Amino acid sequence: MICGADTWVDIESYGRAKYEWLKKFLELPNGIPTHDTIARVFSRLNRRAISEMFFELGSIY
Template identity: 50%
Template sequence: MIARNCLRIFSCQPASSGHFSLLRDPRVERHKRYPLMEILLVTVCAMLSGAEGSEAMEEFGEARLDWLRKFSPFANGVPPHDRIAAVISRLNPTIFQPRNGS
């Protein structure tokens, strides 16, 4: 179930279209060691698995890195919990709310 949901969210739509295309990466270009879509992939899949908090999200990512790499390269590995928290806290929360027609 979790795999199907993540596949639908991240693989069926290119990163440049769909719901997540409305997100603007709040980071300065030189601080983007982990792509925004990889941070979102770990975050959403971990939350669907019951993870609560960025440390649990990092643990989820480490435990399932091979599976996550089916969706994205994760060239720098799983983002650490402090990076996950820093990026997620700077995103516009309204993007995660349901929209009409979504």
């Protein structure tokens, strides 16, 4: 969940609303990705590795 966004469409909408701010931190040569692109990227991530990473980060703090 990113800033209250529960769906890929919500994440895209957030990106469009915060585009100027996000450009300060990200290269966005093609603008904000569509919700379909965001979903494809997240579907390719290794869920176990991400879960382990967050678990390890939690143990540091």
